[in-house]
Amino acid sequence: MKEYLYKQLSVAPDSKLTNLSRVIYIFILLSIITIVLESEPSISFGNESTFLTINYIFGFIFLIEYICRLYAVGLNPEYSGFAGRIKYIFSFYAIIDLISFAPFLLIPTASESFLLRVFRVLRLFSLLKTSKHATGLILIGNVIRDKLYELMFAIMLTFGIIFISAVCLYLAEGEIQPEAFGSIPRSLWWATVTLTTIGYGDMVPVTAIGKILTILITVASIGIVAIPTGILAAGFSEALSELKKGKDK
Amino acid sequence: MKEYLYKQLSVAPDSKLTNLSRVIYIFILLSIITIVLESEPSISFGNESTFLTINYIFGFIFLIEYICRLYAVGLNPEYSGFAGRIKYIFSFYAIIDLISFAPFLLIPTASESFLLRVFRVLRLFSLLKTSKHATGLILIGNVIRDKLYELMFAIMLTFGIIFISAVCLYLAEGEIQPEAFGSIPRSLWWATVTLTTIGYGDMVPVTAIGKILTILITVASIGIVAIPTGILAAGFSEALSELKKGKDK
Amino acid sequence: MKEYLYKQLSVAPDSKLTNLSRVIYIFILLSIITIVLESEPSISFGNESTFLTINYIFGFIFLIEYICRLYAVGLNPEYSGFAGRIKYIFSFYAIIDLISFAPFLLIPTASESFLLRVFRVLRLFSLLKTSKHATGLILIGNVIRDKLYELMFAIMLTFGIIFISAVCLYLAEGEIQPEAFGSIPRSLWWATVTLTTIGYGDMVPVTAIGKILTILITVASIGIVAIPTGILAAGFSEALSELKKGKDK
């Protein structure tokens, strides 16, 4: 029984999620969806007690899971015995597990503390980390590590161009639109929104010189700002095709 | 006569559209253009009777086409005889054909039901599906199937980044701008519009912390959000050049 | 003298612009800049007579050029003799030359007709077409011709996705925002602005269903809409590197 529980809570040899892990995974996903919906006033208003009950149920389920894990983990030589259990309780993922449900059971008002519930998102990662689904996350991690120097340089270049653009517009429009361009930090906001081509339109140059500067800056430097995008897309595409080749063999 | 009709309503051996198919194709396109124009009040207002007449004419044409198909389909061994005709009537494309014109002839007021007329767009596909023009659609279908794992992973990653960005801004600006960032679903709208670089500007962070977060998030993650774009563009470009090579041989 | 003029008005054997051609080229550029500046009321207001004089001078210069060309073209066997001159006058580029200055000399009020002056932009192309600078334009023309099938397909796909997105939002928000989504043509504007990631923000979905649809549509299909961009960029980059290789040999 203990052994079955231990196996079900661990990862299968073929690195698939076990049936129990899948059920827990679904519960975590459902509890995150509950948090998302609860945060929306037009949904939660008038249904506070319903959400409180749902949160209690999830808290109770995660409590049971926590106890089961604590009980079964003894089979792992690293955490066997009483000392091992104490060691497990203070392990990184066990603390995340605890934080993600304990407050809601102990203090009902803690239910309002959104930040604590965000830990459930971390739980998703802690479950995923050992499964085969993690290969994708490892892959993107590898791409970022592989191309780190290029990416760092390209991102620094991006920030450099954003900074210079911000200084240009600060000098050009700082006095005419003090609210939008009256300081470098304010101009930085405009420069980021413009050079990433988001273009909210909350801050727009209005003078002739400001507009001419913007035209020259954007046409000349959007290409440079898009370099990290190109590096990441190319690196990721490459890594995935290599992974595929490796699988085909 | 029956045989000629059957050939004209089918696809030619060289997978070209027959002359009759082309005429029907043009009628479907015209009927879709009519629907588009009719939906615009400044065009349809005062011309309701004209549009009603046009719709009746299209309905009648599609009725004749339907009867012809029903008559000629007997030459197809699968649908020969009375039982075969009944089978044909309940086949997928025959039902689409029927829905796309029948309501407008039977109940004039059904003409207002826009949704039923959308089926005519499906008819376009049903006609195209067997012609050589379909190779393009098959191609894009193949690219999506080929790169499905990569695309799914990249799109999930995109949604993950959008979700985390939404949570960040919900925590940063939720209380200052409850209308825009007062819940995670509301923040999700902002996060999607920002990270896809659409940037409507209907919801814009206004606090210093919100803006700094947005600058860091956008510069760091627009590259990741653009990965599906890169995968699709590369895959499509590759598939097209292979298709060309195959044709050149 | 006539021969010198003919040579100067033609293209040099090494396909460089001759000195006279360069002078004319600069005059055309200056006359276009004049047109651009004149169109701006804050610049032209109060300076109407100045601009009229400048336009007269440009018109006179282009008249002299036209007469010189007509005189010198006789050395071209195709246009020699009186009949050849008549033939030249009715040739495509001679008509463009004539339209680009004649109205401003004959009827002063024609100066206000902007459209006629746009012909001067065409003159730029007519001058460029034979020079070595044209290789770039020929190149991009070749890339577009080479990838025509792919581009046409990708652009049709783009319009297809834009159309379907427009229909979705028309059904979702047509009744709530009739001004923005009250008909398919209106929704088409929104769909184009959104899927090209321009995002003006003049029309924005406001309902939950409209926003959810937009999130799903944009994340899934921005990749597809960006395919023509990828094809063009790749094709152009390829063609340029091949051109370089050819030159290096």
Add this chain to the structure above:
Amino acid sequence: MKEYLYKQLSVAPDSKLTNLSRVIYIFILLSIITIVLESEPSISFGNESTFLTINYIFGFIFLIEYICRLYAVGLNPEYSGFAGRIKYIFSFYAIIDLISFAPFLLIPTASESFLLRVFRVLRLFSLLKTSKHATGLILIGNVIRDKLYELMFAIMLTFGIIFISAVCLYLAEGEIQPEAFGSIPRSLWWATVTLTTIGYGDMVPVTAIGKILTILITVASIGIVAIPTGILAAGFSEALSELKKGKDK
């Protein structure tokens, strides 16, 4: 002592920054951050004397650095002796060094002259230029030089498309929205903002013909406008992988 100072102020043989250079580098960065923060009224208001003091301290530090450099530079054969020192004082980087601090020590009110302080950004480059961190900047410089013809052509093409789009919208909406499209320069602003997909939304076509033109222009030409981005991204990615290959050998 003099030799130690000279070595510390120069670049190490392995082109790493020396310890002293790092300290100076950090001081320049801090002084730039101070300038950025000081420009923001909500931060500087009431703290003017604090910022004045900080600026004095930075000015004093940079004065000491300047004197040290002037003293130690004598070991460089090019700048040895009195004449060499004079030559050094009028060298490009020494002038930048001087401008970046002298005015703030001599005239306190010069502290308000933002432009002079921008020279400190130049100092960052002057320090970086000899270090190994400069390889990245040299690399991007090389990529731009390598692809100069392609980039220039693509950027000219971009401006050409922007110009033609601006003329189209000027003709279509110039009379209906004189503020936004009433002249070609005004339309140029709209065309740049639209074709770079920034889309502020401060100027939006409102007529049917203007919107149809915009739809056709954007779908057809966003691909062409994105060519410089593609060229830069590809060239940069290529150059970085070659650099890596060279290092691996």
